[in-house]
Amino acid sequence: MSGIKTLAPKPSELPQQAPRRPPGILRRALRTWRGRIGAAITLAVFGVAFLGPLFATGSGEELNTMPFGPSVAGSLLGGDDLGRDVLSRTLNGGATLLVLAVLATALGLIIGTAAGIWAAFRGGWADTVVMRIVDIILAIPTLVFALLLLSMLGPMLWLVIVAVGLSHAPQVARVVYGAAQDLVERDFVKAVALMGVPSFRIMRREILPNLSTVLLVEVGLRLSYSIIIISGLSYLGFGVQPPTPDWGVMINENRLGLGVNSWGVLAPAILIALLAVGTNILADAIARAGLGEDRANDLPNPDSLGGR
Amino acid sequence: MLENNDRQPISLVRNDNGPEDVSARFPRHRRKARGAVSRTILRRLPAGVVTVFAVAVLVYAATLILPGDAATSILGQSATPERLALLRDELNLNVPPIRGFFQWLGGILTGDFGVSLVTREAVLSMVGPKLANSAVLIAVAAVVSVFLGTVLGTLAALYKDSVFDHVLTVVALVASALPEFVVGVLIVLAFAIALPWFPAVSMLGTGQYIWDEPIKLVLPLVTLLIVVTPYIFRMMRASIIEALGSEYVELATLKGVKRSRVVMRHAVPNALPATIQVIGLNILYLAGGIVLVETVFNFPGIGSTLVAAVTARDVPVIQFIVVLLAVFYVALNILTDVLVLIVTPRRRFAR
């Protein structure tokens, strides 16, 4: 018998200590300054939105000063267009926006990921059909798409989630499709397919886990865009309905009093901006951690850009 | 994406015509190049027409899914039967949906876009001037943002990791995430109220166009620039950095080519395709982004018109503007593809 003639140490005698596994992408992202700042900002705004109601002096729907009037006791930010307390309205006005944004993001990601992986893996007609539908929805700007649905069916909150989620789906599908197409061509996917492993199992076990970086980045970006679109819809009067306090609604209501009491606009505007920026910075940190700093530094995915 | 920390030896055998490749034929260039461009257009055009058609169906169908009867839904429960009948007739609800759709489509193809339910004006003459204003806004925003984005992006890439680069990168990251109406409101606060340099609203008198009062263009324009430029900047910077790290730039450097020539002749042309794609996406985005920006500034464009139409459920106006946006999307996509093809010889000429 001719054994394996290897020189010196056989592999089995090599040092048993394997090199340490690198930590997950999210954890690596949170080790960078960018990641920490992004996460801190995001958490802070979430804190204001969900814990704020506990600290607010009222529901924000009571009239307690003149329109755009000066501060009354316990209120630092003055009154709004009807004389309601801006601080109370600000503290009460974020939770709905955040819940809607998170749900819309989740909906868009689930539909988009499923469609993208399926199209890339099946190829052929599945590919054509999915990408055609994607192209058709993309031909209508996201905000216009949501406006169209909401104007026809009325400003209902569940419809906001569906409209925004559906408008994210094609963009997510495109990004996932691109990445998955790359994976489908990889030999490890072919190796498993050659054994006759069922398609669903291949998509779930071989393809999906390798999309984790792409998906994490998408979560951050889409959350950021959801916040922008949903607050924009509220601003236009198609989201949360007055008199319920909401940041987007507040900016619209108090716009005319900008010169008198700018807090009515500034407070919600700053919170929305911080939230969008925070989630976006976090997404950027994840992308950097996932792709490595050297990987063209921060080559953004063209499909993720300008794709609000 | 995929982690691969190991060095990966490359030794895939490349295609070759064998030992006698010296005498191999070389391709003929020019004819093939022109062929590639027209082939792309011919391939994309039918798909584009299908997309626009599908959007038209979608928009038309949307008006049919109004809960209950569309006319009632628009006029409200208290409307008189005569008015309802009139509106039904106007919306062509008395014919079967499919016939209604093709009548509407036929109207569009012959230049008849219907009549606004609110102003009773022909849609085309009502939206036309708004369209001109918006086109100016988008065009100027596109030109300025492309210029700023590419120049700043190239500079940041060349001086990578300098203070200049770091500041621009962070500013771009923050600016790209800001919602446009928040930016708009803050800009108004800063440059119309705190420093009253520009008008806070861009409303125009009847019969006037935006170029009659260009000062009213400034704040909406700045708002759009802040939102759009960062994307072009980031893509240009990243593409140039990638090109500068490429093997062909290394070879050019080792050939003793001047640095300025390495950048302008070797790096920039190869960074263009990706940047053109992002520019295309951003101009598309501008077409949607003007909705909010125009509303913030009461700018008389198709964006604010659309919001007004949606609020008033002015169906013919909504249909017209959405189909118009879809046509713009398709046209711009084809244009982007062709431009990318033109600057990418690798894709333009077959092997």
Add this chain to the structure above:
Amino acid sequence: MAVHSMPSRSGAAHHGIQIRGLDICFASGKALVVADVNFDLLPGEVLGVVGESGSGKTTLGLALLGHARSGLRITAGTVMVNGVNVLSQSAHDLRKMRGAVIAYVPQDPASSLNPAIRVGDQLREMLQSHPECIGAGATIESRVNQILGDVKLPATDALLLSYPHQLSGGQQQRVGIAMAFICRPALIVLDEPTTGLDVGSQHHVLETFRQLCRVYNCAAVYVSHDLPVISTIADKVAVMYAGRVVEHGTVERVFGHPQHPYTIGLLRAAPSPDRSETLLGMEGRPPRPGAWPKGCGFYDRCPLGAEECTKAVPSLAPFADQQFVRCIRAGQADNATAFGIRTAPPKPDLGRSNLLEIQGLTAKYGQTAVLQDISFSVQAGECVAIVGESGSGKTTMARCLIGLHSNWIGAVTLDGENLNPASMKRTNEQRRRIQYVFQNPYNSLNPKQDIETILAEPLRQFENLSRKETRERVYQTLSDVALSPAYADRMPHQLSGGERQRVAIARALISCPDILVCDEVTSALDVSVQAAIIEQLRMLQQRLGLSLVFITHNLAVVRSIAQRAVVLMHGEVVEQGPVSAILDTPSHRYTQTLLRDVPRLKERLIV
């Protein structure tokens, strides 16, 4: 030959190239990547720098042009070219020297030639950047035409107006070489310029290069992992390991009387197209830069290693005339045999019947036929090699067999059972019996799964085992491919290329197949690892009575492992039969040309 004039080249007394004490570090920190390199070259001489991936040979090559890739820094040493120290030049002078005095030929012209610039413009650019090199009485155009003639490319518009991707690999590399010689430099650095080429193109490119060196009296440093190529074209050799030159001297001395254990190991691992022998692999991998041991870098893999070797790095000491060795045991009598001896490989027991039969197989991609009427058979326990250059259809052949490519007609029968063209439409049992090993081990293992999960997948598909039985089978199969059970919970990126390929083989093996289809399984690996993998496959063939279909472009490997060979050219079988018959007395012209062009080691080793 007219030689350009450099303003700073005053000292005519200093001729040739002298490299002294060259050190290259990581830019962040002090960890060395290349250490203490010294050598001299005379005009017209070629130095071959040999090393496996990660040995620092490319880094060294670039340093000769005063260039360090990002993250690296040249920290010490001098590179004297005709009396001028390249490393002490100002940025401006260095730019003037690059291209004109020292030129570079990249490894992969497909990615090093600018894809957006026409070939002619890239050639002219060299002269535009160095106008002093055009030469008296010549113009840019005339010089471009002249150099294209030198590399045997037609100086037609068709070529000059082409973009690089429109040329074949061989043409691209000729352009690369023309570009390097166009300024008549004193030194040329070539980084594996023929790696991606077929033997035919490689042969022509090497011939052209050797000729030009002579004509232009130009010194050259030729970096390569390919020992036979180096032995064909170089005058001197420097063998690199872990950033240091471990043996240096004339080709005759270093390849004829190797002294460093690493050099000996490399030569023992290289298969020969002329003799059928077992190969001797060297497992393990070189220490990473930054983790170099205090003593000899090769100690871990060295069969001669002694306590003393770990104390300090040995110096590169003169051993014989024109030979330097960095080993304290250089010259001891038993060195050459300490590695074992290459022997004639054992004859496998062949089953009587044909296990796999291919008859009249014709395959297409779209409308283009890539395989025409292929017929051959594989006996049980036999290794059949499918040999061909790129474009011969050999990979398509493999893919047809396992059903990855299904657009073919003809018959493939396994034990008399017809196989459906598409893998999807075959039975589980048929799929189990023919397994496939992919070319690139960096691509064939899911980076998100540990080795146990990867190996358990076929068992889940083909057999119904309990968790405990599965684990036992995984361990057993790992040991079959010489990996310890500890590998079960490692991730693919923690393994070296050779280890990954073993795992890929284990995955194919775990379901006890009858036939293994191996598609260029060693082409992504270093030669020492290639030898170990080949021997591994041979052992499995012997012990398990496995049949192998071994796809390769490498005739030497064919000689070493296969019993029969099928030679493919442009999708057709031109010759098939026993390996010895085909390689000793080829009857078809194509096979003869292939054999003639294969570079051979000029070794005089006692085997």
